[in-house]
Amino acid sequence: MTVHNVIIIGSGPAGYTAAIYLGRAGLHPVLVTGALAPGGQLVNTTEVENFPGFPDGILGPDLMDAMRAQAERFGTEFIHEDVTSIEVVDGGVASDGTIKRVTLESDDVLDARAVIVATGSSYRKLGVPGEEEYSGRGVSYCATCDGFFFKDKPIVVVGGGDSAFEEALYLTRFGSSVTLIHRRDSFRASAIMVERARANDKLTLLTDTVVTAIHGGNASTGASDALNPVGGITLNAGNAAGISLKLGNALGGVTLPAAAPAAGSVTSIDIRNTVTGETGTLDTAAVFVAIGHSPATAFTGDVVRKDDDGYILVDGASTRTSTPGIFAAGDCVDRTYRQAISAAGMGCRAALDAQAYLTD
Numbered sequence: 001m002t003v004h005n006v007i008i009i010g011s012g013p014a015g016y017t018a019a020i021y022l023g024r025a026g027l028h029p030v031l032v033t034g035a036l037a038p039g040g041q042l043v044n045t046t047e048v049e050n051f052p053g054f055p056d057g058i059l060g061p062d063l064m065d066a067m068r069a070q071a072e073r074f075g076t077e078f079i080h081e082d083v084t085s086i087e088v089v090d091g092g093v094a095s096d097g098t099i100k101r102v103t104l105e106s107d108d109v110l111d112a113r114a115v116i117v118a119t120g121s122s123y124r125k126l127g128v129p130g131e132e133e134y135s136g137r138g139v140s141y142c143a144t145c146d147g148f149f150f151k152d153k154p155i156v157v158v159g160g161g162d163s164a165f166e167e168a169l170y171l172t173r174f175g176s177s178v179t180l181i182h183r184r185d186s187f188r189a190s191a192i193m194v195e196r197a198r199a200n201d202k203l204t205l206l207t208d209t210v211v212t213a214i215h216g217g218n219a220s221t222g223a224s225d226a227l228n229p230v231g232g233i234t235l236n237a238g239n240a241a242g243i244s245l246k247l248g249n250a251l252g253g254v255t256l257p258a259a260a261p262a263a264g265s266v267t268s269i270d271i272r273n274t275v276t277g278e279t280g281t282l283d284t285a286a287v288f289v290a291i292g293h294s295p296a297t298a299f300t301g302d303v304v305r306k307d308d309d310g311y312i313l314v315d316g317a318s319t320r321t322s323t324p325g326i327f328a329a330g331d332c333v334d335r336t337y338r339q340a341i342s343a344a345g346m347g348c349r350a351a352l353d354a355q356a357y358l359t360d
């Protein structure tokens with residue numbers, strides 16, 4: 001059986017960048033793209049404006065096609081499948097006498113001297129009507145990526161942890177208002193973050209509240225019925241008392257967009273108070289969902305050490321995992337930055353670490 005030099009698992013910016021470096025080093029990498037989302041998370045977005053080298057921005061799928069073509073140019077072999085497991089077996093040619101065995105969904109098995117795991121993470125979703133439909137058209141999972149698009153528009157953030165508060169505070173730079181919606185009356189976020197949020201005039205905290213649907217301009221979900229001509233929050237029954245608004249009245253901090261929203265983009269959400277059961281509608285141009293991420297690392301089992309949330313642990317600034325010859329890069333490691341450029345940078349480091357391991 002052929003023993004490859006390196007198998008890269010994942011075809012996002014981290015995986016493709018690793019492939020470009022290893023291909024140029026003459027190591028003929030094999031890249032397992034994943035069956036469902038070749039190209040990774042950016043394939044699901046439209047405009048990417050913060051990847052260096054594209055002054056006018058670039059569409060996410062175009063950026064990923066270009067990365068793939070660059071990896072192909074230097075001799076990467078692609079396999080369009082999912083990996084289901086990795087194991088380390090004796091008898092290999094690596095300096096530590098092991099080979100890494102990668103099993104694919106089809107039960108095919110590949111052996112390699114080194115493996116780079118670059119399988120990314122997925123954003124946890126709300127699972128409400130309209131979320132999929134308006135994803136990339138007002139529904140976003142990344143304030144750094146998309147906040148800029150909602151200048152002077154009302155914005156909603158959903159979540160109660162530090163990330164949700166960080167995103168909400170960051171978004172106050174852009175939005176005419178930011179409403180943070182959380183399903184409980186207390187927050188997981190640190191006290192200092194909550195303090196900062198309360199001190200920010202643009203930010204409204206809406207507790208004990210869940211989002212039950214997202215509506216938009218062209219939606220088939222009855223959006224026009226839900227729209228409130230005066231803007232702000234409309235309660236279908238009773239008054240705002242059941243919803244704890246920081247500003248004391250239901251209209252505080254939330255206004256209609258100055259201009260009519262673009263066709264097909266988010267215009268409002270339905271909300272429900274988890275204590276009183278009251279329902280209402282809140283006009284907004286954007287919904288940032290910040291309820292956590294799940295790294296796609298279950299298939300690695302116990303082969304590499306992970307933290308409690310499943311992120312792969314690496315040795316300091318390197319990409320070395322707890323198992324020699326297995327490296328990890330991108331969003332499956334990085335719970336902080338989660339950007340295409342930071343994932344690509346880590347893919348580069350993984351390639352150089354793997355190269356050093358192979359030539360040891």
Ligand SMILES: Cc1cc2nc3c(=O)[nH]c(=O)nc-3n(C[C@H](O)[C@H](O)[C@H](O)COP(=O)(O)OP(=O)(O)OC[C@H]3O[C@@H](n4cnc5c(N)ncnc54)[C@H](O)[C@@H]3O)c2cc1C
Binds near residue numbers: 051119
């Ligand atoms: C809607 C959206 C918009 C975004 N906009 C921006 C932006 O404007 N700018 C920016 O910098 N960042 C943006 N991001 C974040 C950026 O996309 C990620 O940080 C980046 O893609 C992470 O790269 P990665 O290579 O680590 O993983 P990913 O891009 O997540 O790629 C992971 C790859 O692993 C594969 N995979 C997973 N499991 C397996 C398996 N078992 N076997 C084989 N393959 C597997 C998947 O198919 C996928 O190809 C956005 C993200 C989203 C969701």
